[in-house]
Amino acid sequence: MAESPAKPGNRAGDPGPARLEVADVTKSFGAVAAVQGVSFPLFPGEAHALVGENGAGKSTIVKMLAGVHRPDTGTLRVDGADVEFAGPADAKAAGIAVIYQEPTLFPDLSVAENIAMGNQPLSKLRQIDRRTMHDNAEKLFRRLGVPLDPTRPARGLSIADQQLVEIAKALSAEARVLIMDEPTAALSGVEVERLFSVVRSLRDEGAAIMFISHRFEEITALCQRVTIMRDGRHVATELVAELSIDDMIRKMVGRDLSALFPKQEVEPGEVLLEVEGLSREGVFRDITFNVRAGEIVALAGLVGAGRSEVMQAVFGVDPYDSGTVRFAGRKLKAGSPRAAMAAGLALVPEDRRQQGLVMDLSIERNVTLPRARKLARLGLLFGGTERRSAQTWTEKLQTKLGRLSDAVGTLSGGNQQKVVLAKWLATGPRLLIVDEPTRGIDVGTKAEVHRLLSSLAKDGMGVVMVSSELPEVLGMADRVVVLREGKIAAELTRAEATEESVMYAAMGQKVSA
Amino acid sequence: MSDSSSKLHRFSAAGGLSKRLTSWDSIIIVLTVIVLIIASAAVDNFGTSRNFTFMVLDLLPIILIALPMTMIIVTGEIDLSVASVLGFTSALMGWFWNNGLSIETIIPLCIVIGAVCGVLNGFLITVLGLPSLAVTIGTLALFRGLAFVVLGDGAVADFPFSYTEWVTGTIGSSPVPNVLILIAVLALIFGIVQHATPVGRALYAIGANDKAAHFSGIRVARTKFWLYVVSGAVAGLVGVLWTLRYSSARADNGSGLELAVVAAVLLGGVSIFGGKGSLPGVLAGVVLLAALQNALRLEDVSGQALNIVTGALLVLSVLLPNIATAVRGNWHRRRLRQAAASAR
Numbered sequence: 034m035a036e037s038p039a040k041p042g043n044r045a046g047d048p049g050p051a052r053l054e055v056a057d058v059t060k061s062f063g064a065v066a067a068v069q070g071v072s073f074p075l076f077p078g079e080a081h082a083l084v085g086e087n088g089a090g091k092s093t094i095v096k097m098l099a100g101v102h103r104p105d106t107g108t109l110r111v112d113g114a115d116v117e118f119a120g121p122a123d124a125k126a127a128g129i130a131v132i133y134q135e136p137t138l139f140p141d142l143s144v145a146e147n148i149a150m151g152n153q154p155l156s157k158l159r160q161i162d163r164r165t166m167h168d169n170a171e172k173l174f175r176r177l178g179v180p181l182d183p184t185r186p187a188r189g190l191s192i193a194d195q196q197l198v199e200i201a202k203a204l205s206a207e208a209r210v211l212i213m214d215e216p217t218a219a220l221s222g223v224e225v226e227r228l229f230s231v232v233r234s235l236r237d238e239g240a241a242i243m244f245i246s247h248r249f250e251e252i253t254a255l256c257q258r259v260t261i262m263r264d265g266r267h268v269a270t271e272l273v274a275e276l277s278i279d280d281m282i283r284k285m286v287g288r289d290l291s292a293l294f295p296k297q298e299v300e301p302g303e304v305l306l307e308v309e310g311l312s313r314e315g316v317f318r319d320i321t322f323n324v325r326a327g328e329i330v331a332l333a334g335l336v337g338a339g340r341s342e343v344m345q346a347v348f349g350v351d352p353y354d355s356g357t358v359r360f361a362g363r364k365l366k367a368g369s370p371r372a373a374m375a376a377g378l379a380l381v382p383e384d385r386r387q388q389g390l391v392m393d394l395s396i397e398r399n400v401t402l403p404r405a406r407k408l409a410r411l412g413l414l415f416g417g418t419e420r421r422s423a424q425t426w427t428e429k430l431q432t433k434l435g436r437l438s439d440a441v442g443t444l445s446g447g448n449q450q451k452v453v454l455a456k457w458l459a460t461g462p463r464l465l466i467v468d469e470p471t472r473g474i475d476v477g478t479k480a481e482v483h484r485l486l487s488s489l490a491k492d493g494m495g496v497v498m499v500s501s502e503l504p505e506v507l508g509m510a511d512r513v514v515v516l517r518e519g520k521i522a523a524e525l526t527r528a529e530a531t532e533e534s535v536m537y538a539a540m541g542q543k544v545s546a
Numbered sequence: 547m548s549d550s551s552s553k554l555h556r557f558s559a560a561g562g563l564s565k566r567l568t569s570w571d572s573i574i575i576v577l578t579v580i581v582l583i584i585a586s587a588a589v590d591n592f593g594t595s596r597n598f599t600f601m602v603l604d605l606l607p608i609i610l611i612a613l614p615m616t617m618i619i620v621t622g623e624i625d626l627s628v629a630s631v632l633g634f635t636s637a638l639m640g641w642f643w644n645n646g647l648s649i650e651t652i653i654p655l656c657i658v659i660g661a662v663c664g665v666l667n668g669f670l671i672t673v674l675g676l677p678s679l680a681v682t683i684g685t686l687a688l689f690r691g692l693a694f695v696v697l698g699d700g701a702v703a704d705f706p707f708s709y710t711e712w713v714t715g716t717i718g719s720s721p722v723p724n725v726l727i728l729i730a731v732l733a734l735i736f737g738i739v740q741h742a743t744p745v746g747r748a749l750y751a752i753g754a755n756d757k758a759a760h761f762s763g764i765r766v767a768r769t770k771f772w773l774y775v776v777s778g779a780v781a782g783l784v785g786v787l788w789t790l791r792y793s794s795a796r797a798d799n800g801s802g803l804e805l806a807v808v809a810a811v812l813l814g815g816v817s818i819f820g821g822k823g824s825l826p827g828v829l830a831g832v833v834l835l836a837a838l839q840n841a842l843r844l845e846d847v848s849g850q851a852l853n854i855v856t857g858a859l860l861v862l863s864v865l866l867p868n869i870a871t872a873v874r875g876n877w878h879r880r881r882l883r884q885a886a887a888s889a890r
Contacts, residue, residue: 350761370763380761388761393754393821402751402762405744413742456762 050113052077052241053098053129053210058107060093067093070107071267073260075210080232080242082252082273085262085285089475091245094262095214098243099131100124111210130203134215134473136195140188145170147187148202173201177231191337193224200231211235212243217251218473221335221501222536229255247475248502249278261285282476296487296509302326303361305464305495306378308347311356316342317519320356324464329486329496331510333503334539339519340499341383344466348380349373360464374403379462381453383469383499385446389453392442396434397423399441400456426455431481447478454485464495471505483509503532515539570815570866571827578834585841592841595721602723603714603791605836607632607784607800609729609829611807612814613736614777616828619811620740621770622753622820623671623678628781629803630689631663633796635785637693640702640795649706653786660782661775663689668774672767686804693797702795713790725787732780737825745769753820809856810835813863835859 051074060068068090075081083091096102098109100118108115111127118124124131138147145167146153154169156162170183179197187198196216203211213232217225232255236242244256252259253273261268261284268284306324311317317339324330332340345351347358349370358365366372370380382388390399397416400423401408408418423437432451434444441452450470457465467486471479486509490496500506506513513530515523515538523538586593611628618625635656642652663685670681716723740746748769751759756766789795814831816823838859839852 370761371765374763382761387755387757389758391751391755391758391821394751398747398750402747402759402764405747409744412744413738414744414747415742 049076051075051110052112054110054113055094055098056108056110058094058097058104058109060090060097060102060105062093067265068097068104069265071262071265072107073267073270075241075243076258077209077239077241078236079258080236080244080256082256082259083243083245083262084247084252084259084281085268085475089262089285090265091262092214093265095131095212095243095245098124098129098210098212100129125206125208128207128209129212130199130206130208130210131212131214132196132199132203132216134218136192136199138187138190138195138198141186143184143186144181144190144198145183147198148173148183148205150202152206169205170201173204176204177201178234179227179231191224192219193221193228193336196220196228197231200235204235208240210241210243212245214245215247215473216244217246217248219336221337221539222503223335223540225251247473247479249281252281253278285476296329296483296511297491299327299491299511301328301511302493305361306347306497307357307359308343309357309359311343311346311353311358313342313346313351313353315519317346317516320516320521322514322521322524324495324497326463326493326495327490328511329490329498329509331506331513332497332499332516333501333506333513333535334516334522336501338516338539340516341468343516344380344468344497344499345382347373348378348466350380374460374462377461377463378466379457379460379464380466381450381457381468381470383472385449385453390441390449390456393440395438396427396432396441396444396452397437399452400426400459403456403460422459423455426459427452430455430458430485447474450474450478450482454482458489462494464497465489466497466499468499469501470498471500471502503535506530506535507532570863570870571824571830573866573870574813574815574827574834574863575830578830578837581834581837581841585837589841589844591844597840597844598721599716599723601836601840602726602729604840605832606725606729606791607788607803608807608810608836609832610732610780610784610787611777611803612810612828612832613732613825614773614780615807616811616814616816616823616825617736617740617749618678618770618773618777619808619816619818620749620753620820620823621773622756623770623773624682624808624818625667625678625774625777626682626804626808627663627667627685627689628777628807629800630686630693631660631778631781632785632788632800632803633798634663634689634693634696635660635782636789636795636799637697637797639786639789640700641696643702643705643795649709656786657779657782660785661779663781664775664778667778668771671774672771690797690801697795697797699797703793705790705793705795710790710793713787733825733829740825749773750821753817753822755821806835809860813860815863831863 053075055074056072057070058068058072059066059070071090071094073081083094085091093102097104100121100123103118109118110116116123116127118127139150142150148170149166154162154165167183174181174183177197177200181194181197187195190198200211211232216228220228229251232242232244244252246252256273258270259273259276259281260270261281263285302325304323304325308323309321311320320343322330332344334340342351346353349366349368349372352368358367360376360378363376365376386392391402397419401419404422405414408414408422410418420437427434427437430451432448432455434448441449444452470482470486474482483505486496486498498506498509507530510530511527513525513535514521515525515535517539523534525534525538591597611632615625615628638659639652639656642655643649647655667678667682667685670676671678712724717727740749748759748764751762751764752766752769760766785799788799810832811823811828812818813835814823814828816828835856838855842852842855
C-alpha cells in the first residue's frame, strides 16, 4: 500500500510536475472513515480517472478538492504549494472547477449569465456589461465547438448541454483543474462522445482533468492514468494503458467477478403485458409491445427518447392520451399506480432520490410503504410488523445497513437501490419494471442486481428494463425494443441485437466508427 | 480493529437513544410537565379544580382544530381558514336557530357545512393545484365575510340551557369537564390514524417527498383533499362548541384562532416543511401554551406580556431543535474520537 503516489517517470513523455497533488489525505464523518491516507497527483495535459465502488470515497475526495469538506489530516498541493480551502470560493480561486453529475445552473437566467455568475464583466458605470458577457460566452462555445445560444435561458437545456455550460463556466474562471464527478451517468452515447471531444481538447491544451465514472470503456477512451480506491483507501495509481479492465475491476472489488451479465436462458411463458398504440401528446406515440413471463425486455434508446415516460404511463404514475395497456389479458386502469400494483406490476424508477425513496423516512418505512395497507391488521399498523417485513426483504437482497430505523438517505447509492428493489419485490409482482437499475451503483452491486433480475425471470417474472448502458442491454435482454423520439424504431431479438444494430435504430442513422 | 468497530457500533446504538431523548417532541412534553408542576406550586389558584376546568375549556378549540391541522402540516400544506369556518358555522347556528330549526338538526348541519367549506379548500388545492397558503388565506377572508353576511354584527344568545350547560359543565361533581371526554376521544382517534395506520404512514411520505409517495401508489391528491374536509368538519364542530360555551353566536367568533393553532402545532415539533412531527408533541405544545397563558394571567401579567412570552416560545421552538442537533453531533464526534484513540 506504500505505493509512491507520483510516478511521473514511468511514462514515455514525462508529464512534469503535478498541477494538483492529494497527499495522504484522511477524512471521517461520524463513525465512518470515508477516506484514509489517499494520495495521487493530477498532471497538466492528462485525464486521470478515479474509480472505486460506491462508498469507496470518491465523492469525498471530490468534495475536498471542491473546498466543500476540509481534510482531517494530510494536505492538498496546487503547483507544489500547500493549500487550504476554507470554502468552495477558495478552491475556485486556486483554479479548480468541479462539474457534478447533475449541474446546478440557475434555470431562469440566460446561459451567458450563468457562465458569468460571480464574475460578470462590468461597464464603466459599474453595470453589468451584457454585450461583453454574451460575446465571452459565444467565444467559449466556439472554442468548445458546441452550438449553444448564450441568450437562451438555462431552463430546458438537456443535462448534456448543462454540463457544457458548466465547462464553459469553468473555462471563463480560467480553471486549470477540471474535476468531473460521473458526468456521463445521465448522457446518451452521442452526448458522451461530444463531451469527450470537448474534454480531450481541454486536456491537450494543458488542463488537468479528473474523471469519475463507473464505465470502464469511457476510462480507457479518455484517461491516461487511473487511481483505484476501495473502502476509503488508496489501492493503486497506474497508467491506464498498463491495466486491463479485468485488472481494474479486481483491484476495485478485491475479488474476481465471474460474469457481469449472467442472464440465463428461459423458455418464455404466457403474455403478461400488452401495450397497444399507447400515445401521449408530445412525449411518445403509438407504442406497441408485449412482455411474456420469464422474459427480460429491454427498452433502449437515447436519453430523452421517451423510454421512462412510456413505462411510467404503463404503471400509471403518468397519464396517457390513447391506446391500451393490458395485463394478463385484463385492461389496466389508466393513471392509477394503485391499480397497476394490484394487478401485479412494480416499477423501480429511474431517480432514486426523487421517485424511488423518501430519503428522510426510515429504511423500514420505505420498504413497506407500498404495502402498508396489506401489512395492517384491522386497519392498524404496528412498528414490529413493518420491521419484520423490512428485515426479511433487506436481508434477502443483502443490503448493508446499520439500523432499519435509520433514514434511508444515510445509505450508499448501491444499498439505496437494493432498498428500492426490496420495496417492490416485497409487493410480489408478476411484472417488474426497472428503470436504469444500475445507474450510479458500483460494479459489485451491479453484478448482484443483474443476477437478481436474471433469477427473477427464471422464476417466471416478466421484466422490463430501461437502460442506457448497451453492454447491460445486450447482456441481459431477451428482446430489445428501441425507441427514438417517442416512437418505436426497432424491435430486436437477442440474436439480432448488437451494439451496432441498437445504436443504428436509436439514432436513425449509420454510426461512423 | 474489530474491537474498535464493535465499539463504534455501540456508540451508534447509543446515538439512537440520545436522538430520541433530545428530539423536540420529547423535550416539549417534559417542558410541559415541568411548567405544570412549577405553576401548581408557585401560582396561587393555578392548581385548583375550578382553574383546571377553565383551562380545559380555554384550550378546547385550539386542541381540537390542532388535530387535523397537525396532519395537514405533516403533509407539507396548511389550512389558515379554520377560524373563519368556525365563525361561519357559529353565525349559521344563530341564523338557523332564529329560523326555528331544532338544535338537534342544527349541530350536525353545522358540522356538514364546515366539511363543505373544507371541500372548497380541498378542491382548489388538490384539483386545481393551487398553493394551500394562498387558497386558505383567501377562504379565511371569504368564510369570515360570509359569516357577517349571515348574521351581521348581531348575536344570538338564547340556545337551550341543557346544551350550553353540557359544554361548560363537569362530569358529576368532579372537576373534569364534559368536553374533556370529547377531546380525549378525538385525540385518540386522530393519534391512532396518524401514528398506527397506513393513512398515517402516507401522510409522512407525502410531506417528505410527494413524488416518491405517488410512485409508491399513494393517492396524494385524494389524501390531501380528505384532510381539508376533515379539517373543515372539525372547525364546524368547534364553531358549535364555541357558540354553546359562550352562549353566543357571533360572526367574529374565533377571530385569529388559526394562528394560535399553527403556533401550537409548530411548538409541538411539527416541521412547517412537512414530513416530521408527532401528535403527542402537539398536544403538549397546546397544553404548554395554555398553561403558561393561564398561569401568567393568574399572576396579573398583562395581555401584551402574554403575547411576548408566546412569541418568544415559538422562536425558541424553532431555534432549540437546531441547537440540540448540533450538540448531539458534537457529542457523538467526541465519543468517536475517544473510541478511535483508545483503539489505537
